[in-house]
Amino acid sequence: MITSTIAATAYDRARDAVAPAQGLPQGVTAAASDFAKVMEQVDVAASGAMTGKSDTHELVQSIAQAEIALETVVAIRDKVVEAYQEILRMPV
Template identity: 55%
Template sequence: MISNLNAANAYNTARQLAAPAHAASSGTAGKLGDAAEEFAAQMARVDSVSTGALTGQVETHQLVQTIAEAELAMETVVAIRDKVVEAYQEILRMPV
C-alpha cells in the first residue's frame, strides 16, 4: 500500500520531470513512461480497494486513504498536463 510519504515522493519526482532542466536529458521519455505506468497502477489499486470495500473485505479507512492518494496522483497528472499544454502553446506563439 502507498503511504502519504510515497505519494509525496511520487509528486516530487513528477514535478522534477516536468521541470525544463530535465527536458534535454536522455531517458526522460522512459521516466515519463514509468510515471504513467505508476499512475495506472495507482488507479488500478483504487478500483480493487473500492471493490474490496463494497464486498466487505477492505476496511473503510483503507478505502479513504487510497482514494486520497489517488486524488493526489490525479492532481499531479493534471498539473503535468497543464504544463505540457502551456509549453505547446508557448511554442505556437514563437515567431518563425
Template identity: 55%
Template structure:
C-alpha cells in the first residue's frame, strides 16, 4: 500500500524526539503551514482517487490501483473526520466552562 501522504503522527514524533533529547518543547514552527500542508495532502489524495476511478471506468485501467487509491482516500477522510470531531469536542468543552 502506498504512503498516505498525510501522517498525523509526524508532529507527535517530533515532539517525542525533542523531549527524549532533553530539550524543552517550544512553540512549533509554522504550525499553520503544517495544517495547510495536511489539507493540501488530503485534497490531493481525493483528486488522485477520483482520477484513478475515472480512468478505470473509462479505459479499463488497473482495478487494483483504483482500490488502492480509494482506500487511501478513505483513510485520509477518516483521519480528517476524527480531527474535526476532536476540535468540535474541545470547542464544546470551552463553552461548558463557567465564566
C-alpha cells in the first residue's frame, strides 16, 4: 500500500533526476533553471494550500503558469527530436 510518506520520499528522489544538467550552453541552463523555479513555486503553492497557509487563488495562478511552462518545454523538446530525426535521415 502506498502511503503519503512513501509518495513524498519518491517525489523527493525524483526531483534530483529532473534538475538541470551541468555543462550545457548558458541559454539552455538558464531556461532549465527558470523551468525548475516555476515547478518549485507550484510545489510551494500546493503545499501551502494543503496546509492552509496560502490562498487558493495563488495555487490556481501558479498551476496555470506551470502549465504554460510545461507546454513550452514539450514544444521545444518536440522540435529538438524532429531536428535530430531529420539529421539522421540525411545521406552521408
